[in-house]
Structures are given as structure tokens and as C-alpha cells.
Amino acid sequence: MNYNWNWGIFWELSPDASGTYFQTLMNGLGWTLATALVAWVIALILGVVVGTVRTTPIVWAVRLGNAYVELFRNIPLLVQMFLWFFVVPELLPKEMGNWLKQLPNASFWTAVLSLAFFTSARVAEQVRAGIESLPRGQLAAGTALGLTLPQTYRYVLLPMAIRISLPPLTSEFLNIIKNSSVALTIGLMELTARARSMQEFSFQVFEAFSAATLIYLAVNGVIVLLMHGIERKAAVPGYIGDRSRQNHV
């Protein structure tokens, strides 16, 4: 096999004037994390609201919630990004569309929006499943104590349901980081895009992609550790995930 390995490539200067190739990749990691984190916060808020609404007895709200989830789950993320990036600015009133197109970091905000809506549909599914896994008696007991429906959700159902949905939410968080790489199609210079441009400039294909792979693995590892910590902290005594109980059995 004729391939010239050159692991020293990371310390050479890259042509995009931001320093060495290593710094370029780290820059990309920064964009990946920024995109994923901002989108995650929005997705979490939207997802919890939509997921909660879908378990209420309000029929039209349930239908609206279902439609929301189906809409964002059944179109590929790539196509959703194209819709937000190319189509939405054209459909808005002219001034607003132009303002959107001229926004600095337009691809960043578009990526954030599309990732947020795409992921919120998945979060909504997990939250709904979490609420529905609770015994029916909890809702009845809450309202029997004189709590209103919103209060029952706020003080009885959601605190448990969110804890139950923590493990699937962890994997959604990992997914949003991986999915942020799709944003390279609309020109966001995140980690995978940087690895690709490094490959184009230096022809060191495998070094570039190996580095990106290792960075993704490291980020994954850190998040898994962090989320395990949170899961342990949030565990309710007597339920799955409660360490103190496991130790005593």
C-alpha cells in the first residue's frame, strides 16, 4: 500500500491562517460543542413541553403535539437543514429574509435551529414515555389532594418522569453532538468539516480522520461519565438507579 504516513502533520501550519492543523481541529471541536449545547438546551425545553402536552387530557393539544413530533421525525435532518437554510428565508417577508441571510454566522444559527427542532421531537417521545410509565394512581392522588392539573405535573409527575427518562436523554445528547456534523453541508466549520478540509489541504486523509474519531470518542466518554454522575445524583431512593439501595441488598 502506497500511503505516506505523517503523524507530525498536526504541528504544521494550516493554510486557513488559524495556526497549526491541531488548532484548526480544536477550533472545529469548539463549534461542534457550541452548536450541540445551544441546540440541546432549546431541544430540552421544547421537548419537555411537547412531551408533557401529549399526555394531558386536552385533545386538541395532544393532536398538535403528535403532529409536531411526526413532522420533525419523518424528514431527514439533512433536508431539514436545507429547509431552514435555503427555504425559510425565501418564504419570510423580504426584509426579514434578507436580515436572516446576512446574519453573521448564519450557518451556525441555522444548524442550531434545525438540530433543536429535530432533537426536540425525540426528547418529546422520551418524556412522554417517562410520564406514561408512571402508575396512573399518581395523577389521581395528586388531583385528589386538591392540586390543579398543572400543579400535579409540576410537583408529582414531571420530577419522576424526567428522572426515568434520564438514560435515554443521555443517548439523545450524544446523538445531537454526532448529528451536528451534518451542519457541514450548510458550511458550518465544525469538527468533521475541519478534518475534511485538513485532508484536502494536506492529503493526510487517515491522520485527519483518525484525529477526528479520537476527539469524538473522548467527548463521548466525558459526557457518559458526567451523565452517570447526574443519574446517580438524581436517583430516587427505592427506584432503579439508586446506588445506596443496591449496596444494601
Added chain:
Amino acid sequence: MFENFDFDVIARTWQVLIFQGLAFTLQVTVLSMTGGIVLGTLLAMMRLSSIKSMAWLAASYVNLLRSIPLVLVIFWIYFLVPYIGAWVIGSQTPIKVGAFTSALVTFVLFEACYACEIMRAGIKSIPSGQSGAAYALGMTYWQVMGQVVLPQALRNMTPVLLTQTIVLFQDVSLVYIISLPDFVTLASKVAQRDGRLVEMYIFVAVVYFAICLLLSFWVKRLQARTAIVR
């Protein structure tokens, strides 16, 4: 808002987009899901194997591929396969690999990881008494797996595997990044040629939405029908 909407561009091109682009996407989806389930089942059997090194090997493969983005996997395979091919046939220069083959290899390898996790859950859902009984009857490992455990595991996991197929059908759109002639790539070529991005991308979104919604309703019905049998 829609006063400039040009339906003609869709009328002119939909046949090419559907019968070439969407057909490519569907072909890749069906073939790589089939390959993925076969490879994934083997990986699941390795992961559940009592031979430690086999279990470790399968687990590392699955965890590695599941922690990096599909976009990166597509790039890896796209650049790696020509070199591996050259190494296999002992050629000095990287061999040329067709678009279709490259996409197929990528999605079989990638989908095998997800199919592995699904099949592992499926195999574990079969009571161990069944394989115990089969071994007691004198069956070999492959007979136990092929005739007792796997048929049931596959049946229990069919809805999940079909849902995963819908996800894969959407993921195949990512071959856009290496310009393979799938549905999205062809539509974006028309969009840029005719300056009709709005019409083309809305058309693509509507087609994907309709297909995936129909398929997911069908899977839900199938799930409701097969769920209680056990």
C-alpha cells in the same frame, strides 16, 4: 409568499428524481438493511459468546462506530475502501470503487452496529430454558441458534428493526456529502441548475415525510398485532 412558486420545475423533473434518485436511496436502504441484519446478528452472537476475546472484539467495534457521526463514517469508508481493496488484490495504486458499492459498504457496516444491539436484546428475550432444552436434545450451537433462538428473536424484534429501517432510509440522504446520485443530491442539482431551491427542497421534504409517515403507521399497526402473542 407562494406567488413565485414554480410547480413546473417539479413537473419537469419528478420522474428522474423519483425513478433514479429515490430508487437509488431505496435500493441502498433495502440492501444495506439486509446485510446489516445478517452482520449484526453475527456480531450479537459474538457479543453474547462465552469466548471473552470475541465478545470484546464485537463490543469494541459496535461501540466505536456508534460513538462517531455517520458523516465521519461515510468519509472514512469513502477514502479507506480503495486502499483496502488495493491491499487485498496486491495493487500498488488505490483501486476505483463505484458510488453504489461505497455507499453499500458504509451502510452495511454502520447498520450492523445498530442491528447488533437490537438482535442482542432479541436473543436475550428468549428464555434460557429454550436453548438449554435444545442443547439437551443434542443440538449443536448453530442448530440451537438457527432453529430455536434466532427465528423467535427476529420475530420479536421485527417492529424495532423496521423502525430502524425508516431511520436508515432517512440517513441514506447523507451520501449527499460525497455526491452520490441519491434523491437529495439529484434534487439539489436540479435546484442549483434551475435556481429553484425552494420548490425542490419542499418537494423532497414532502416526499420523505409522506413515505416515512406511512411506513411508521404501518409499523405501529404491525407492532400492535404482534405484541400480545407472547
